[in-house]
Amino acid sequence: MLEVTNLETVYHGVLRVLRGVSLTVPDGGVVALLGPNGAGKTTTLRAITGMLDIHEGKVTKGSITFDGHNLVGKHPEAIVRLGISTVMEGRRIFPELTVEENLRAGAFVAPPAKLNDDLDRFYTRFPVLAERRHGPAGYLSGGEQQMLAIARALMSHPRLLLMDEPSLGLAPKIVKDVARLITEISKDGVSVLLVEQNATMALELSSHATILETGKVVLEGASETLKADADIQAFYLGMGADKTSFRDVKHYRRRKRWLS
Amino acid sequence: MNTFLQLCFGGLALGTSYALIALGFVVVYRASQVFNFALGELLTLGGFVMVALCDFGVPWPLALIGAMGMTGLVGAGIERLVLRPLIGRQVFVTIIVTIFVGMILRSLVLLVWGPSPVGMPTPWDPSASISLWGANVFYSALGAVIAGVVTLIGFWWMINKPRLGIGMQATSSNQETALALGIPVGRIFGSTWFIAGAVAALAGIFLSMFPRNLDSNLGFVALRAFPAVIVGGLDSIRGAVVAGLGLGLLEVLAQGYVNEHLGQFGHNFHTVFPYLVMVLFLVFKPHGLFGTKEVERV
Ligand SMILES: Nc1ncnc2c1ncn2[C@@H]1O[C@H](COP(=O)(O)OP(=O)(O)OP(=O)(O)O)[C@@H](O)[C@H]1O
Numbered sequence: 001m002l003e004v005t006n007l008e009t010v011y012h013g014v015l016r017v018l019r020g021v022s023l024t025v026p027d028g029g030v031v032a033l034l035g036p037n038g039a040g041k042t043t044t045l046r047a048i049t050g051m052l053d054i055h056e057g058k059v060t061k062g063s064i065t066f067d068g069h070n071l072v073g074k075h076p077e078a079i080v081r082l083g084i085s086t087v088m089e090g091r092r093i094f095p096e097l098t099v100e101e102n103l104r105a106g107a108f109v110a111p112p113a114k115l116n117d118d119l120d121r122f123y124t125r126f127p128v129l130a131e132r133r134h135g136p137a138g139y140l141s142g143g144e145q146q147m148l149a150i151a152r153a154l155m156s157h158p159r160l161l162l163m164d165e166p167s168l169g170l171a172p173k174i175v176k177d178v179a180r181l182i183t184e185i186s187k188d189g190v191s192v193l194l195v196e197q198n199a200t201m202a203l204e205l206s207s208h209a210t211i212l213e214t215g216k217v218v219l220e221g222a223s224e225t226l227k228a229d230a231d232i233q234a235f236y237l238g239m240g241a242d243k244t245s246f247r248d249v250k251h252y253r254r255r256k257r258w259l260s
Numbered sequence: 261m262n263t264f265l266q267l268c269f270g271g272l273a274l275g276t277s278y279a280l281i282a283l284g285f286v287v288v289y290r291a292s293q294v295f296n297f298a299l300g301e302l303l304t305l306g307g308f309v310m311v312a313l314c315d316f317g318v319p320w321p322l323a324l325i326g327a328m329g330m331t332g333l334v335g336a337g338i339e340r341l342v343l344r345p346l347i348g349r350q351v352f353v354t355i356i357v358t359i360f361v362g363m364i365l366r367s368l369v370l371l372v373w374g375p376s377p378v379g380m381p382t383p384w385d386p387s388a389s390i391s392l393w394g395a396n397v398f399y400s401a402l403g404a405v406i407a408g409v410v411t412l413i414g415f416w417w418m419i420n421k422p423r424l425g426i427g428m429q430a431t432s433s434n435q436e437t438a439l440a441l442g443i444p445v446g447r448i449f450g451s452t453w454f455i456a457g458a459v460a461a462l463a464g465i466f467l468s469m470f471p472r473n474l475d476s477n478l479g480f481v482a483l484r485a486f487p488a489v490i491v492g493g494l495d496s497i498r499g500a501v502v503a504g505l506g507l508g509l510l511e512v513l514a515q516g517y518v519n520e521h522l523g524q525f526g527h528n529f530h531t532v533f534p535y536l537v538m539v540l541f542l543v544f545k546p547h548g549l550f551g552t553k554e555v556e557r558v
């Protein structure tokens with residue numbers, strides 16, 4: 001279904017970020033893309049969704065195809081219309097818009113006839129959000145916002161859902177809810193490419209995983225096998241204290257990136 | 261003769277033009293956070309295109325629509341050529357660029373049509389008026405109100421069409437996220453500039469009817485509509501319309517009732533009122549009547 005081959009990208013014409021990344025998402029599968037900060041996970045998703053452009057980046061080599069359609073150089077709108085939808089890093093709901101307006105924005109490329117059914121289905125699934133459908137989405141809790149962001153991405157009826165760190169900044173209980181939701185989405189027949197730093201969760205949910213470090217694939221294989229791998233355990237799974245510091249570093253850098 | 265009613269009609273006519281101009285500012289600002297300081301020159305351009313079309317023998321109503329459409333296209337062209345490449349840049353960059361574009365437009369208008377004022381063609385006798393409830397109302401003022409209201413209703417209908425409306429809201433909230441959802445952000449910017457150009461042309465045409473004439477300084481009137489933008493709340497379309505009408509009324513009423521008491525000093529005193537209201541709003545209610553307050557990002 002999604003086929004990324006030998007992908008290389010640059011930012012600002014000079015900054016090479018991906019150096020030959022390949023990965024495949026099969027029809028109906030859940031594939032995890034793991035890696036530490038700055039590995040290039042988000043950049044990979046931007047390349048797939050045609051969003052590199054607005055970050056002054058571009059694909060310099062390799063190919064991306066979705067059901068045989070070439071995606072490199074396509075406009076984001078065209079890519080969404082082909083059936084690829086994204087839940088971006090950091091949720092990114094529209095805070096001033098109501099819950100319902102957020103969902104309707106997600107349905108922009110979908111046939112309007114389906115809209116009401118879709119909204120109903122969503123509200124049955126998330127009763128809390130149904131109650132607050134006409135309130136600003138910015139007042140929802142972090143977990144509710146993440147649910148809304150996922151639901152919004154589903155409103156376009158994608159066949160492939162890209163998720164960038166959906167567990168980031170959420171309480172463990174909410175992370176479990178998100179995990180359950182991802183399983184349900186995949187059961188509904190939507191393929192998922194799940195970008196995560198929470199490797200425990202991602203390996204649990206996925207059938208296949210790719211691990212990225214400084215723009216290169218360092219490991220890939222069946223999630224079962226990777227879970228058992230001693231290195232992975234050491235680097236990505238077992239380390240309580242280190243992991244929090246990972247996150248701190250990340251938040252710091254992210255703030256810096258936004259300020260610059 | 262009923263002076264009060266007379267002033268009210270005059271105020272509504274002026275207010276309609278202010279409302280249209282404010283709308284032109286707001287619709288672009290909402291979508292792309294760009295202050296369009298070229299808008300004033302689009303008023304002038306619209307006026308001259310109208311005159312040219314009428315001179316060409318195009319029937320008046322068609323010329324009106326044609327002038328709105330063409331000025332709209334010029335607006336969309338400016339967006340595509342000049343502003344689209346600047347998406348994501350700081351606000352002051354786009355401000356400088358729109359001022360610069362305004363200067364170019366002004367020079368072009370001067371080059372093509374020259375500096376001398378021309379009369380705006382009207383389908384009625386330019387100084388004709390009718391008596392409504394004892395008030396003397398110029399046909400041109402009545403025409404301005406009717407055309408303005410029709411345009412505002414048409415515009416209202418357009419932005420409440422589910423797709424365009426929600427696309428504009430999403431784009432104004434976060435461009436990148438909107439893009440990721442498949443919303444054609446670029447085309448939405450283009451449509452907002454088209455709308456701005458079209459309403460500017462309409463305002464320009466009616467503002468340069470009797471007693472005023474059309475000349476290359478018409479663009480400065482856009483600055484006089486600026487208080488309506490602030491008072492309405494910068495990103496609120498409803499606010500632009502309400503504040504535009506209100507301030508137009510206020511200005512004309514002040515002209516009728518206040519100026520005469522100030523003697524020499526009062527000659528142009530009424531034009532100060534909208535700015536006074538604006539300053540009060542900036543101090544006490546900076547988000548204006550209906551502007552969005554920043555929603556706390558949890
Ligand atoms: N717009 C940009 N301009 C220049 N460099 C960028 C830009 N975006 C990202 N980078 C750089 O590209 C590299 C990869 O970033 P990317 O965001 O893809 O990493 P990531 O794996 O998603 O990391 P994280 O886990 O922190 O989200 C980093 O070194 C980052 O600083």
Ligand SMILES: [Mg+2]
Nearest residue numbers: 041042043089
């Ligand atoms: Mg990332």
